[in-house]
Amino acid sequence: MAEIVVLWHKSPDTDAICSAIVWTxxxxxxxxxxxxxxxxxxxxxxxxxLEKAGVELPELVEELPEGQKIVLTDHNExxxxxxxxxxxxxxxxxxxxxxxxxxxxxxxxxxxxPVGCACTVMYAMFQEKGFTPDAVTARLMISxxxxxxxxxxxxxTTGIDRKAVEELNKIAQIEDLEAYSMEMxxxxxxLGDISIRDLITMDYKTFEAxxxxxxxxxxxxxxxxxxxxxxxxxxxxxxxxKNEQNLDFIMxxxxxxxxxxxxxxxxxxxxxxxxxxxxxxxxxxxxADLGNRVSRKKQLAAPLSEYYIG
Amino acid sequence: MAEIVVLWHKSPDTDAICSAIVWTxxxxxxxxxxxxxxxxxxxxxxxxxLEKAGVELPELVEELPEGQKIVLTDHNExxxxxxxxxxxxxxxxxxxxxxxxxxxxxxxxxxxxPVGCACTVMYAMFQEKGFTPDAVTARLMISxxxxxxxxxxxxxTTGIDRKAVEELNKIAQIEDLEAYSMEMxxxxxxLGDISIRDLITMDYKTFEAxxxxxxxxxxxxxxxxxxxxxxxxxxxxxxxxKNEQNLDFIMxxxxxxxxxxxxxxxxxxxxxxxxxxxxxxxxxxxxADLGNRVSRKKQLAAPLSEYYIG
Numbered sequence: 001m002a003e004i005v006v007l008w009h010k011s012p013d014t015d016a017i018c019s020a021i022v023w024t025x026x027x028x029x030x031x032x033x034x035x036x037x038x039x040x041x042x043x044x045x046x047x048x049x050l051e052k053a054g055v056e057l058p059e060l061v062e063e064l065p066e067g068q069k070i071v072l073t074d075h076n077e078x079x080x081x082x083x084x085x086x087x088x089x090x091x092x093x094x095x096x097x098x099x100x101x102x103x104x105x106x107x108x109x110x111x112x113x114p115v116g117c118a119c120t121v122m123y124a125m126f127q128e129k130g131f132t133p134d135a136v137t138a139r140l141m142i143s144x145x146x147x148x149x150x151x152x153x154x155x156x157t158t159g160i161d162r163k164a165v166e167e168l169n170k171i172a173q174i175e176d177l178e179a180y181s182m183e184m185x186x187x188x189x190x191l192g193d194i195s196i197r198d199l200i201t202m203d204y205k206t207f208e209a210x211x212x213x214x215x216x217x218x219x220x221x222x223x224x225x226x227x228x229x230x231x232x233x234x235x236x237x238x239x240x241x242k243n244e245q246n247l248d249f250i251m252x253x254x255x256x257x258x259x260x261x262x263x264x265x266x267x268x269x270x271x272x273x274x275x276x277x278x279x280x281x282x283x284x285x286x287x288a289d290l291g292n293r294v295s296r297k298k299q300l301a302a303p304l305s306e307y308y309i310g
Numbered sequence: 311m312a313e314i315v316v317l318w319h320k321s322p323d324t325d326a327i328c329s330a331i332v333w334t335x336x337x338x339x340x341x342x343x344x345x346x347x348x349x350x351x352x353x354x355x356x357x358x359x360l361e362k363a364g365v366e367l368p369e370l371v372e373e374l375p376e377g378q379k380i381v382l383t384d385h386n387e388x389x390x391x392x393x394x395x396x397x398x399x400x401x402x403x404x405x406x407x408x409x410x411x412x413x414x415x416x417x418x419x420x421x422x423x424p425v426g427c428a429c430t431v432m433y434a435m436f437q438e439k440g441f442t443p444d445a446v447t448a449r450l451m452i453s454x455x456x457x458x459x460x461x462x463x464x465x466x467t468t469g470i471d472r473k474a475v476e477e478l479n480k481i482a483q484i485e486d487l488e489a490y491s492m493e494m495x496x497x498x499x500x501l502g503d504i505s506i507r508d509l510i511t512m513d514y515k516t517f518e519a520x521x522x523x524x525x526x527x528x529x530x531x532x533x534x535x536x537x538x539x540x541x542x543x544x545x546x547x548x549x550x551x552k553n554e555q556n557l558d559f560i561m562x563x564x565x566x567x568x569x570x571x572x573x574x575x576x577x578x579x580x581x582x583x584x585x586x587x588x589x590x591x592x593x594x595x596x597x598a599d600l601g602n603r604v605s606r607k608k609q610l611a612a613p614l615s616e617y618y619i620g
Contacts, residue, residue, distance in 0.1 A: 096417050098413075098414045098415055099409070099413060099417075101413075102409055103410045103411075104409050105519075105615045105616050106408050107405075107406050107407050107408050107409075107423070107424040107425075107607070108408075109422065109423055110409060110420060110422040111420070111421055111422075112417060112418065112420040113419055298416065302415050302416050306415050309396070
């Protein structure tokens with residue numbers, strides 16, 4: 001195994017996987033012996049992005065040697081990370097999420113910025129060091145930013161994200177970014193013969209807040225009707241997952257990317273009540289209209305955390 | 311109150327106070343309405359540094375308006391921070407310590423680097439933005455780095471700290487850095503008519519590890535005999551503090567700066583046992599010879615955290 005292993009969170013999205021590959025390239029360009037690994041399978045959008053970029057999917061590794069130096073990208077919370085993380089030595093973090101359930105015994109290099117994408121933070125760090133990413137690395141960063149910000153539709157988008165894409169595309173030279181983003185979103189919406197469990201956990205995270213734990217899945221799609229047509233099976237599976245993971249709350253948001261609309265599937269009466277108190281939204285036939293809340297981080301996890309922390 | 315309040319940790323050392331003033335200058339130079347405040351009184355070294363630099367001590371403030379935006383310098387742990395921190399909105403952290411007992415509900419700008427001083431991290435950030443600190447700001451940064459690294463004697467010192475001082479002194483133009491560092495250390499050693507409680511808490515931090523809490527005080531001095539001559543009174547007061555703060559362990563290290571030697575005052579049998587298990591050091595007449603362990607962060611808090619986390 002390489003000296004430093006770069007890894008992303010479970011249920012990875014395009015930013016997770018691209019940021020780990022990008023950061024591995026950064027560390028290598030600084031002379032480090034680094035390797036990106038994969039904890040889980042990518043979604044169809046990420047597969048499309050990697051194929052277009054001509055980049056191989058990192059190796060699937062579930063366990064590392066005791067004491068392995070690791071760098072976390074696009075996450076910091078233990079529950080979202082590699083299992084038994086305490087067995088390894090975290091030496092770095094590059095992230096754009098809230099900090100929670102994260103503890104080290106020594107100082108590490110940690111960089112978190114409130115921007116739309118971990119790759120936006122990385123682009124700033126490339127610039128600070130005077131490094132220019134190569135065309136493939138730039139393409140991966142652009143793809144991650146497009147994915148995380150839903151091509152600048154999400155309220156998590158900052159001017160820094162837009163500027164990063166603009167500047168990176170001078171290197172990557174993607175001809176029509178709008179068209180490329182549509183191809184990415186269509187790839188993501190091709191759910192084909194996916195199992196209900198995979199549909200829920202494909203882009204799923206658990207969060208700690210106070211002494212509570214909750215899970216939020218998100219299906220970002222140009223074709224929300226597909227997932228909504230499976231509502232009954234999804235509800236059964238959400239309740240199974242909630243029990244397995246011993247959660248206080250679970251939800252699956254079906255996000256219509258193009259119309260910026262969130263229809264959330266609610267698993268049970270208890271969770272409907274939480275949704276009412278946190279989002280002021282009524283649940284009808286196990287569906288809650290959460291309006292334009294398309295950002296899990298800012299519009300779903302943050303108010304839920306505040307609700308549970310009190 | 312300013313829009314952004316920059317604050318340091320309780321029981322502040324020179325880095326704590328200087329880093330808050332430096333960061334306030336940085337934020338102001340970016341156009342922000344920022345103000346450094348003080349949670350506690352400075353030690354004699356810091357007083358000397360501020361007087362030499364012609365900088366006024368920030369205002370003492372113990373409570374802020376609900377929802378006040380705050381930036382933390384030189385610390386992140388809740389126990390070391392302003393009381394009732396959850397009432398405020400953390401928007402930034404610049405630190406060089408382990409991350410622990412730190413949680414946000416949204417992403418914040420967080421920058422931690424494993425270097426010898428928070429001001430070293432700040433110097434990197436000035437450089438990244440292409441900002442040049444003014445002579446007073448540069449002097450404060452140099453003073454903080456000298457203080458935290460014991461003028462490069464501490465094992466926490468990195469090449470980055472040395473380089474920062476070298477480059478900053480082109481701006482600050484302190485004629486004889488060695489002599490200046492001796493003046494600082496002598497000022498710190500002038501304990502005069504300090505109370506025993508103040509002697510212990512002057513440079514004191516509590517740490518969380520697993521479900522345990524422990525406190526480590528440090529008296530960095532060129533004249534260790536003064537503090538050691540007060541051993542009996544110190545032991546009584548250490549036990550009082552341990553009870554008040556409901557701690558699992560407490561220690562006060564008397565650090566002879568010039569000879570890089572740590573003689574630790576042990577409060578009771580239980581703590582002597584912990585010191586034996588963690589540092590392989592026997593306690594005789596309530597003193598443990600901890601050799602050249604002069605860095606609280608790296609050589610005291612880190613092994614204790616590992617011991618308690620298991």
